[in-house]
Amino acid sequence: MKYVDSHIHLNDYTSEDLLRYCGRRDLELITVSEDLKSSLTNISLMERCQNVQAAVGVHPWVVGKISSEEFSEVIKLIDRVRFVGEVGLDKRFVPETFRTQVEVFVNILKEVESRGKGLLLHAAGAWKEVLSLVDRSSVGVAVIHWYTGPTDLIKRVEDLGYYIGVNAALLRQAKAREVVRQAPLELLLTESDGPYEYRGLRLGPDLIPSLVSEVATIKGVKPGDVLQEVYNNYTELLRRVK
Numbered sequence: 001m002k003y004v005d006s007h008i009h010l011n012d013y014t015s016e017d018l019l020r021y022c023g024r025r026d027l028e029l030i031t032v033s034e035d036l037k038s039s040l041t042n043i044s045l046m047e048r049c050q051n052v053q054a055a056v057g058v059h060p061w062v063v064g065k066i067s068s069e070e071f072s073e074v075i076k077l078i079d080r081v082r083f084v085g086e087v088g089l090d091k092r093f094v095p096e097t098f099r100t101q102v103e104v105f106v107n108i109l110k111e112v113e114s115r116g117k118g119l120l121l122h123a124a125g126a127w128k129e130v131l132s133l134v135d136r137s138s139v140g141v142a143v144i145h146w147y148t149g150p151t152d153l154i155k156r157v158e159d160l161g162y163y164i165g166v167n168a169a170l171l172r173q174a175k176a177r178e179v180v181r182q183a184p185l186e187l188l189l190t191e192s193d194g195p196y197e198y199r200g201l202r203l204g205p206d207l208i209p210s211l212v213s214e215v216a217t218i219k220g221v222k223p224g225d226v227l228q229e230v231y232n233n234y235t236e237l238l239r240r241v242k
């Protein structure tokens with residue numbers, strides 16, 4: 001059985017760390033990008049490591065900092081991958097660029113629509129806005145990363161056929177536990193967002209087994225059942241994108 005890390009920034013790891021993750025048989029990873037440089041690095045990691053899928057994208061945190069030429073170069077890379085991310089909106093950490101973020105995100109959605117790719121979404125503080133924009137587009141496959149939004153939106157995520165990324169921060173984050181309590185297992189994908197740090201936790205793939213155990217405790221099932229279900233969700237996700 002394999003662990004899944006559906007949202008990691010492998011381009012931010014040292015080559016020593018990469019040796020521990022690249023090619024591992026018990027771990028599947030989707031590495032997300034913020035800009036052109038990370039998109040190119042992640043594509044080359046996908047080509048090197050059989051357990052890695054790459055996403056290309058422009059992160060809402062760098063919107064306004066990158067040129068339109070760089071943006072176009074990232075868009076050109078979409079055909080080389082199955083996922084676009086980390087893209088979306090952020091009202092929580094960078095509210096000052098929100099209007100530009102919306103423009104950029106809408107452009108990205110237009111580019112993704114016709115190509116059958118999956119979206120890996122960042123939606124901190126903008127859960128509703130991101131869901132509405134994606135819903136209005138014809139993109140059918142999306143994962144909302146590190147979901148800690150309102151629990152009354154979970155049903156909408158389910159109706160839209162999207163997935164919820166459960167971050168390893170759940171080990172310290174009550175809101176993430178509540179999301180897991182209320183969301184059906186069929187919606188969940190595990191993730192680390194490594195190498196990000198959260199309240200003293202060094203997020204990364206090494207935490208995924210503890211995350212799986214914790215989700216199992218919350219759901220009142222065996223860790224093996226969570227592992228199996230998340231892996232099924234992951235293979236289903238791959239099946240649904242080109």
Ligand SMILES: [Zn+2]
Nearest residue numbers: 007032086193
């Ligand atoms: Zn991220």
